[in-house]
Amino acid sequence: xxxxxxxxxxxxxxxxxxxxxxxxxxxxxxxxxxxxxxxxxxxxxxxxxxxxxxxxxxxxxxxxxxxxxxxxxxxxxxxxxxxxxxxxxxxxxxxxxxxxxxxxxxxxxxxxxxxxxxxxxxxxxxxxxxxxxxxxxxxxxxxxxxxxxxxxxxxxxxxxxxxxxxxxxxxxxxxxxxxxxxxxxxxxxxxxxxxxxxxxxxxxxxxxxxxxxxxxxxxxxxxxxxxxxxxxxxxxxxxxxxxxxxxxxxxxxxxxxxxxxxxxxxxxxxxxxxxxxxxxxxxxxxxxxxxxxxxxxxxxxxxxx
Numbered sequence: 001x002x003x004x005x006x007x008x009x010x011x012x013x014x015x016x017x018x019x020x021x022x023x024x025x026x027x028x029x030x031x032x033x034x035x036x037x038x039x040x041x042x043x044x045x046x047x048x049x050x051x052x053x054x055x056x057x058x059x060x061x062x063x064x065x066x067x068x069x070x071x072x073x074x075x076x077x078x079x080x081x082x083x084x085x086x087x088x089x090x091x092x093x094x095x096x097x098x099x100x101x102x103x104x105x106x107x108x109x110x111x112x113x114x115x116x117x118x119x120x121x122x123x124x125x126x127x128x129x130x131x132x133x134x135x136x137x138x139x140x141x142x143x144x145x146x147x148x149x150x151x152x153x154x155x156x157x158x159x160x161x162x163x164x165x166x167x168x169x170x171x172x173x174x175x176x177x178x179x180x181x182x183x184x185x186x187x188x189x190x191x192x193x194x195x196x197x198x199x200x201x202x203x204x205x206x207x208x209x210x211x212x213x214x215x216x217x218x219x220x221x222x223x224x225x226x227x228x229x230x231x232x233x234x235x236x237x238x239x240x241x242x243x244x245x246x247x248x249x250x251x252x253x254x255x256x257x258x259x260x261x262x263x264x265x266x267x268x269x270x271x272x273x274x275x276x277x278x279x280x281x282x283x284x285x286x287x288x289x290x291x292x293x294x295x296x297x298x299x300x301x302x303x304x305x
Contacts, residue, residue: 011114012040012110012114013089013090013091013110013113013114014043014088014089014090014091015040015042015043015089015090015091015092015093015106015109015110015172016042016043016044016045016046016081016084016085016088016089016091016092016093016175017035017042017044017045017046017092017093017094017095017106018045018046018048018078018081018082018085018092018093018094018095019031019032019045019046019047019048019081019094019095019096019097020048020049020074020077020078020081020094020096020097021047021048021049021054021055021077021097022049022050022054022072022077023054024054024097024098024221025053025054025055025056026056027097027098027221028047028049028054028055028056028097029055029056029059030138031095031097031098031099031100032045032047032061032063032065033061034100034101034103034142035063035101036061036062036063037103038101038103038104038105038106038107039103039104039106039107040104040106040107040110041062041063041106042063042064042093042106043064043089044064044065044066044084044085044089045063045064045065045066046065046066046067046068046081046084046085047065047066047067047068048067048068048069048070048077048078048080048081049067049068049069049077050069050070050071050072050077051069052069055067066084068080068081068083068084072189073185073187073188073189073191073303074168074183074187074189074190074191074194075182075183075184075185075187075188075191075194076183076185078094078183079182079183079185082178082182085175086175086178087175087176089175090113090174090175090176091109091110091113091172091173091174091175092172092173092175092178093106093109093170093171093172094168094170094171094172095169095170096168096169096170096218097221098130098169098218098219098220098221099169099170099216099217099218099219100138100141100142100144100145100216100217100218100219101124101145101170101214101215101216102145102146102149102214102215102216103145103146103149104149104213104214105124105170105214105215105216108124108157108211108213108214108215109122109124109172109211109214111157111158111213112158112160112209112211112214113172113174115158116158116160116207116209118206118207119160119174119206119207119208119209120173120174120177120202120203120205120206120207120208121166121171121172121173121174121177121199121202121203121206121207121208121209122160122166122171122172122208122209122210122211122214123163123166123167123170123171123172123208123209123210123211124170124210124211124214124215124216125210125211125212125213125214125215125216126167126169126170126215126216126217126218127144127145127215127216127217128141128144128217128218129169129217129218129220130217130218130219130220130221131218131220132220133220134220135219135220135221135222135275136217136218136219136220137219138219140217141217141219144217145215145216145217149215156212156213157213158211158213159212159213160209160210160211160212161209161210161212162207162208162209163199163208163209163210164199164200164203164208165195165196165199165200165203165208166195166199166202166208167195168194168195169218170214170216170218171195171199173202174206177202177205177206178202181198181201181202183197183198184197184198184246186242186298186299186300187235187239187242187299188235188299188300188302188303189231189232189235189302189303190232190235192232192235192236192239193239193240193243193248193249193257196243196248196249197243197246197248200248201248222275222276228277228280228305229276229277229278229279229280229281229283229284230277230280230281230283230284230287230305231284231302231303231305232277232280232281232284233261233265233280233281233282233283233284233285233287233288234284234285234287234288234291234301234302234305235284235288235299235302236257236258236261236281236284236285236288237257237258237261237284237285237288237289237291237292238288238291238292238297238298238299238301238302239299240253240254240257240258241254241258241292241297242297242298242299245297258289261281261285262282262285265278265281265282265285266282269282284302284305287305
């Protein structure tokens with residue numbers, strides 16, 4: 001399709017939002033409050049946690065919220081949310097519990113899916129990402145997305161750019177295209193590279209795009225129920241090669257992930273950032289290498305370290 005005239009005008013899709021959270025109840029509540037302000041309200045929000053301690057006490061809200069509890073781990077938690085929403089909803093959106101969507105994120109998401117029937121998945125435009133630098137606070141993030149809104153009359157609201165993988169902090173998929181596909185629960189805990197694995201499997205079913213008008217900020221919060229340095233370092237190595245074995249990563253990408261982890265963690269081990277356990281990550285990297293040299297590749301072993 002080359003022109004706006006070829007876009008399909010359809011009713012707005014029914015949207016489900018899934019938020020996987022652990023150890024950051026106040027953060028999850030902040031994201032729920034931001035969803036209340038969406039110009040296109042979600043049809044359901046599923047908060048997937050490991051226990052009641054992961055969420056704050058029920059509060060008065062206009063959102064249709066449901067809570068599901070079970071085994072910790074990002075892939076497992078996302079899958080539990082999917083069990084609840086599929087196939088009753090048209091689009092499933094995954095937000096991290098430290099992602100700040102612009103007030104029109106869901107509206108822009110819906111417009112792209114309605115305009116482009118061959119698009120099976122999208123990620124938004126991350127204006128700032130605290131994972132790649134200093135963490136960003138909530139107020140700053142809200143100001144940033146407010147400064148980057150797109151005019152509703154702008155013809156660029158459905159503009160996209162092609163991708164081969166989506167960014168897990170904010171991504172959305174057509175449920176009809178997902179079918180029986182689920183996140184790989186062998187990628188335990190934080191699920192390092194699980195978004196790449198899932199989105200590349202979806203890429204075989206249709207187009208993946210960045211929705212340029214769906215903007216947001218990833219805070220990159222350092223506290224909460226994330227994996228330890230050793231566990232995370234182990235996953236950096238083993239998950240990459242496990243996904244190579246599945247065909248989700250090329251050998252070049254697996255080597256690149258391995259060398260980058262070793263070089264960055266090794267270089268910063270003696271003068272680490274206050275919020276990152278570089279020595280633990282480096283130790284985990286070597287445990288992962290030992291796992292591979294032994295002829296095994298078990299990402300789930302990370303939970304036992």
